[in-house]
Amino acid sequence: MSKILSQLNDVQRLAVQQIEGAQMVIAGAGSGKTRVLTYKIAYMIEQGIDPFNILSLTFTNKAAREMKERIYTIIDSSEARNVWMGTFHSVFSRILRAEGEVLGYPSNFTIYDTDDSKRLLKAIIKEMQLDDKKYTPGIVANRISSAKSNLITAAQYYASSNIFTADQNAQRPEIREIYKTYAARCFKSSAMDFDDLLLNTYILFQKFPEILYKYQEKFKYILVDEYQDTNHAQYRILRSLADRYQNLTVVGDDAQSIYAFRGANIRNILNFNRDYPEAKTIKLEQNYRSTKNIVGAANSLIANNKGQIPKKIWTDNAEGDKIRIFIATSDNHEGKIVAQSIFDNKITHHYKNRHFAILYRTNAQSRAMEEALRHAGIPYRIYGGISFYGRKEIKDILAYFRLTINPKDDEAFKRIINYPKRGIGNTSLQKMIIAANNKNLSLWETAKQIHRLNIPLHSTAKRKISDFVTMMESFQAQLHQLDAFALAELILKQSTIQHTLQADKTIEGIGRMDNVEELLNAIQEFVEKDKEDEEQAKFDGEEYAGTLDDFMKDVALMTDADKQDDGDSDKVSLMTVHAAKGLEFPVVYVVGLEENLFPSFMSLNSRPELEEERRLFYVALTRAMQKAYISYAEMRYKWGELKFSEPSRFLDEIDEKYLEFENRPTPPSPKISRTAGTAPLNKAKPASRLQRNQSFFKGNKRLTKISDVSPAATPPSNLKNLKTGMRVKHGKFGTGKVIAIEGAPPNTKAKVQFPAVGTKTLLLRFAKLEILE
């Protein structure tokens, strides 16, 4: 038997050996899914299939990189580099850069990230003079995004009476206008947003059969990871690509589908056999990752979902410890408990920092964890949140790069026309925008012709604008003369960004400078790596010159997960459960298991959404190899307010035999005097499990918001008893006297007379007033 096959179990081997035809692998958590994919590709190459004919779509670019490396070692050859491997978005952007011309896009098109899209939408909404309460960029962006994910173009959206009616009913009839304008503006700027990468690829293949044919011939073998999370657009593209040869392997687990919110359609995996009647289905049910307790707990949890592909996940691994549940008094306390537990585990069981992960539902929860870890001297790394490329200082610099590469990029233009300050303020910019829209020009073209166009601007302003144009043109001229690093340095200097940043000696300023350094390092690394690859690239018939536009190609698609690990870093990982998909850790802490948080309050209205939350928790639990901990806090800061929370219903869904409740530590919980009657949930202190079971979930009645922290709960919010005439202390204004109280909670305001600063009206919710009586 081939060496490759001998390293697999029977079912895995079956999956690997079937090269031809359609195949669906249902891979339970920890069942060696990646192993199957990796070995299958290795095996295909070993069997003589040309790696150039293989397309492998992974969930992150990092996963692609790691898979390639593993294939190198399995087949002991560098042939693996010729496999096309990457995320849907990165692979399709590559195709669009090569072929997009027929759709009217230059190969240097910009990829707008969410931030760019929302800024543009905001500008459009403002131009159209719509009510920005009804039309928030977020809501509109979601609407447009889901349309695109379902392959509905702006024109189709506009023409559909069903959609229009739906929007009308939602009090947002203008969305079709916004979408239309938005699409036109993006096109004019030679820009695509994330969804466009899919939509346009689809259109490309539809409209140009000869191009589709070319890629069908190229990708005779297609493998897709995390198939349960593909959306309609991805589904349709795959279908057309695989149509000719039907050699399509999809791997996934319906129990781990957690991306419905961005259009993932679980039916894709459920209907695979209908789409490909000849397809073989293979189920990987043995879990190699986790202990019996963890697998058992996860199984008992997920059993609460309906309508799954039936499967029985089991394991041969050791029994392991029961899952321990920590009950904390507050979010900060939760952080301390987790940090303490990590500390203990390190000492007693000799774990390294990198063996731990802390998983949470929302990014905001990371703060309490960070603080506690910092305090305990435990190094950590946060994935996600505001990613590196999302930082303002980085985005500003990237905007220079973008405008250098694609001068039509209006969002980049707006970002940097007055950064660093060069005296072209908002008024001038607005005038330019109006002129640009009237003449149907990009802002760049408008700026270039600023002297010729009839724009009511002062001549000084015009001169400053043309200075800016001259500077940018000098960068553009260097684009293919200098390598990325040299040009980046030049831009930083000439634009005076470097100078501006260096002048800022505050801690944040230094931090920003550090980030810029890091960006430069990344560019430097890229240039060097590119030089190494140059030979190979030439062989591929591509031009890899290590220039800035090369560097920028993938930046927008880069996520934190894709970032190279900074060497031998031994750090605890902090991330959302979503970000943890596909990863595993010896010890996992899942924190914040509270109603309205996990499951999220957004999901409580419908069964499908609740089930998705449950799958999410399932994903979280199954990341753990040896030990899993779950925690929740009885009180948590939300929206700047301390709120009571309830243990998550999911805790009760796990079979109790897998759980072990920590003795409730008894720190001096603040004395709580609940006002009678105001608390519909009379169980702020979930003292016993029994009590919780009886009370917290009755039918599917949505829980009343638990917002009324009673007056005595915390000193800063001890303000319900505030009366006129009282003396209070304010952090900034000093002591003063209350002269009036107005408004109803939560918007109660107090008028306070401060001897030092005069009368102030303060929102009690925010002002930290202290009563001095």
Added chain:
DNA sequence: GTATTATCTAAGTCT
């Protein structure tokens, strides 16, 4: 046009 201050408002997950 810009710097500073006050006020508002958002907080779900991601390519």
Added chain:
DNA sequence: TAGATAATAC
């Protein structure tokens, strides 16, 4: 709480 925006003063 923190970041964004509006209002204000310069």
